[in-house]
Amino acid sequence: MTAPLPNPCIIATRESRLALWQAEHVRDLLGARHGLAVELLGMTTRGDQILDRALSKVGGKGLFVKELEVALEEDRAHLAVHSLKDVPMVLPDGFVLAAVLEREDPRDAWVSPRHADIASLPQGARVGTSSLRRVVQLKALRPDLDVQPLRGNLDTRLRKLDEGQYDGIVLAAAGLKRLGLGERIRCVIDPGVMLPAAGQGALGIEVRQDATALRALVAQHIDVGTWLSVHAERAVSRALGGSCSMPLAAFAQWDGDELVIEARLGHPLDASRPIVRALARAQVLRTLDATQDAEALGLEVVAQLRAGGGDDLLAALPEA
């Protein structure tokens, strides 16, 4: 039995400017290529409502996706478009990642009115980010920095910077570029300096497992290179518990026909502790059938991380 294509096809999306851009991007893609009538259903998620605390302290997985999944479950929508970085490593029963689109710039970006880069910041400068991954890497680079929490959507974060609350902030380059805010970037940060989060810069399209025709249609838009990279990265995060209370970075990129993945793990409570690093590479065929090979490569860096001190860092993780 093949479930027919929904008409119109409704995309559930968060209502931040970036989320809407992403949903509109998918709407235009499906509309142009398949002549499908596509509409958006804007929704607010728990992650959007919690603005006062770091999400790493709130805990709970899928804060930005759960409400969208409920809309799919109740047939109020058919597709959910997400920043892959925000998608839990294990989807609930009945849902699948039907596609991952071509990746935008996966790197982090330095945004500051007065300071060209992190290295040239004065002693004790105030830097805004609430991501534990960014905090531990900033502290490794510049232990003197005064790293302060920064939450909210992109516009809110930029406004807080412009109000003078920080000397500079770190944001994903992808979000800024997608919203036409690329000129706010003073420099993109080399992944060797600040390793990105699993899935950063990639868009994921989630559908119900039983939506067979829609799955097949959406799957035509998979970017295979990105798909394999992010599956390697997500395998790392999944194996380590997939928690945003863990300062974990995982980034895979292609070097010819080899997939190269690096991962870093910091201490969950003490950003001044050393970061554990690991790297693995292997030839991987660029086909969807190689997804397990990409994931196996991810597990190779997990084994290295654990053996290299990562087990102790994981043991320091407070119980969720």
Ligand SMILES: NCc1[nH]cc(CCC(=O)O)c1CC(=O)O
């Ligand atoms: N954590 C929130 C989030 N989820 C996705 C992006 C940016 C776009 C992307 O990585 O695809 C951001 C903002 C940021 O990290 O600066």
